[in-house]
Amino acid sequence: ANDDHVPALVIGSGYGGAVAALRLTQAGIATVVVEMGMAWNTPGSDGKVFCGMLSPDQRSYWLRTTTDQPLGYFLGIPVNKSIARYTGVLDSEKFPGIRVYQGRGVGGGSLVNGGMAVVPKRDYFAQILPSVDVASMYDTYFPRANAALGVNAIDPAWFETADCYQFARVSRDQAKASGYATTFLNNVYDFGYMKQEQANTVPRSALASEVIYGNNYGKRSLDKTYLAAAAATGRLTITAQHAVTAVAPAAAGGYSVTMNQLDTAGATVATKTVRADRVFFAAGSVGTSKLLVAMRAQGRLPNLPAAVGQGWGNNGNVMVARANHIWNTTGALQSGMPAMGIDNWADPAGPVFAEIAPFPAGTELWISLYLAITKNPNRAQFSWNSSTGAVGLSWQTAQNQPAVNAAKRVFDTINKAQATVYRSDLFGPNKVWGDDLTYHPLGGCVLNQATDNYGRLPGYPGLYVVDGSLIPGSTGVNPFVTITALAERNLERILTTDI
Template sequence: MIGNMNPISRRRLLGLVALNSAAALGLDIVGSGPAAATGRREYSPAVVVGTGYGAAVTALRLGEAGIPTIMLEMGRLWDTPGADGRVFSDMLHPDRRSMWLKQRTELPLASFLWFGIDRRIERYTGVLDRVHHGDMSVYVGRGVGGGSLVNGAMAVTPKRATFAEAFPRVDADEMYRVYFPRAREGLGVNHIDPQWFAACEAYRYARVSGKHAERAGLTTRFVPSVYDFDYLRREEERAVPRSALASEVIFGNNHGKRSLDRTYLADALGTGLVSIQALRHVRAIERCGRPGGRGGARYVLTVDELDTTGRRVATRQLATRHLFLGAGSLGTTELLLRARDTGALPDLGGEIGQGWGPNGNVMTARANHAWDRTGATQSGMPALAIDAWDDPRHPVFAEVAPMPAGVELWVSLYLAITRNPERGHVVYDATSDRAVLRWDASNAQPSVQAAKALFDRLNAANHTAYRADLFGDTRTFETRFTYHPLGGAVLGVATDDYGRVPGHPGLYVTDSALVPGNLGVNPFVTITALAERNIERIVAEDLR
């Protein structure tokens, strides 16, 4: 089993100490804070908006290059245990830590036997947000580490042909030789031991789906992960506190997961030149009114400071010469659209907001026979997928998802990624002062057709049926939410080939907004690898 990371570096240790110290003191600023005050305005040579995958890579490489950098994160720092001794709540007993400024949880499964399963909670700046846009809702992580805090840790590299199709202007040879390996190493990707998988209780549910897939003539493969599989094995042995086996996943993991605050962000803080400011909502970007002033500032950000109820407690301005947007597909796109359409950056191109897609996400479930038990104890970290991506008519990569309810349910659940050419777009609505996603339910039909072709085949081979009681109505394919929002500032279209925004020196996009709508696998390894590639070029050409 490849379970353990390399011995911890001094830099990472320093970063982890900084994170833990900030948490112990109840601070929302981590690191030395390189901003210099100039009257009412502060200045930093580089600012990174967000702390997700692309943002974390960018900050680390800026710090290594000797460039003082501030990271701004809308969510909080998740390092302080609550009264129960845990940082995060689990899925069976959610509390205010679970959701961002909601009074009720909003789970991907809305019901069981048509009884609602969401619970009332206290309004709080929790770790998971579900942002609603008509026919599509988008799940995003809120906190230092972004989506790495709330995802299923599935670290999949796309098939080479799919990557080349999505990014025709990027050197695929170089990506697969240099940047994907670099990303996997930085993220701490590891692989499950097949012998342990075949015998453990944690993945009984996955083995049932694997057996059914084999019976249908379908291929399965193991899914690499940034959850420590060695830790998971010890969880099953009850040698360590449980996390993946304690119904912890979408509301955060208290143990075992190599989220960004444990890897790239810790390394970035360890350079001594990066600081993170949490509970900071970047509301607007504009050109610096005094170009050529302190440090040659080019951009000014309006930043709201929030408390843990989401209330704005202060507003300040931060100037910078180099601005990197890593606020996620919708967050980054909203900032650019607002700047363009309000006249703050009027020369931004019409390609901003285009090319958005939900990565072909479809969720579905099958009812199993009584003899096919999926298990009461299920790992929240998926480790197996049905790989039918090479099917010429209906490409599907279907991850076997858990239902960690603590009791036997006889249900097989799947998150399918399909090839879907449909694209939505994002526009700025001046009345609400927010970005609005234009995506119609009909756009999801190619995804439903592909998923149905695969799961019809599974059901026919195993004499099983769909579950129609899990999504709040009687539908069997759920396409009204996505875990994988992609696009809005597509690489080589809305930006140059390295994420630079044309006509705006010092302005960059470094996150999932660069990915054109559909990738075929979970996107975070690709986002990380692209960020590694792009920032290497930007540091060499723009910051030297």
């Protein structure tokens, strides 16, 4: 409530926020999590909490009047449709050079993501975060994160027979025949549940084309793991539909945190200020960076270092699809949860780690779709625009050319070996590369540059960054395990030395 005083306040409820919430409450500290999105726990008139991917309604997008699907075209024709403006679960936040997809709601990105739980390559992790002790990450914090996230492995024998992974087997066989290695990917989606879906003994979610607008069953999202465990301590309060707009030192000590309470149309219905002894920024790479850059520019946190707002990257994301021969059917039934990747990361001429993505249209399309993660070295900055009163991101679409080039080497090779071609109708009319969107925003408040080596903001005791903004633009694999493990490491240190 307005004017409350709380020991710890966490802004955002994604991976970084959920780790902070659990470890603070377990340490006996009453903690409030403030989340701008909704608590996704109440069924709509169709009896489901989330809408399906094939029939998006208002629940799909954050405050938009048309959908903005990652693949916005089919046969070159736009496929987006009108929806009511609503605080839906997936945000496609538009900057001039890139659309950044993010989850909105209690659980952040875990609500909308593909659940792939991938530990980064050890030598690459050492390269991107040289100030972090690598042994303790791989011995302690990655295992701790995987356990608390509920990560599980697919049964390889079942994978070989399941209809819903025919698309992945086709892409794997083609990659192998073209000289590329593939690897299974762990997931937080319960593969035991998925087996039952395939056997038709439980309601379907991954096998009902559910993914980017939420999963009604099967997925161990953060509200069911970290946040549920934090709530079980009795010391957690989650305040949903409240967007933090300002953080500044409070005269009485600690920090005053201002927030707007939102209705489901996104309108502010109340403004509140609470005082917190400690504030954990967990609004995601974009959310945390925007907030801190604005606070510095507005003179509320004027001493934040220049590195705040720097070092943002898209994890080298680029999407691409291939058209298969008529005999290479990819299946009408495709699991929404990817389970395999092409691993060409060791190739010095262009590292690529490509997730074999489903195209769960419910009908045979002969399409092989991929989300490639590449080692794109380009970075961008957030900066305050005083005339608009908003924070912009400098990323230009052309900065993604290194990602396209790296992915092109791999998929040109596969196309040549298979005598197949790219689909050029899915990302725009006559557009092969999905190079203007990302699912993996990282950086903006990089560890040991914008913060100290544990996420503390210099000059402001009691302010911490705990989310994907700490990671310098790239982690070489899908990022949430890296974000979670780094937050575990930092929280452990903060709890032993600061609190």
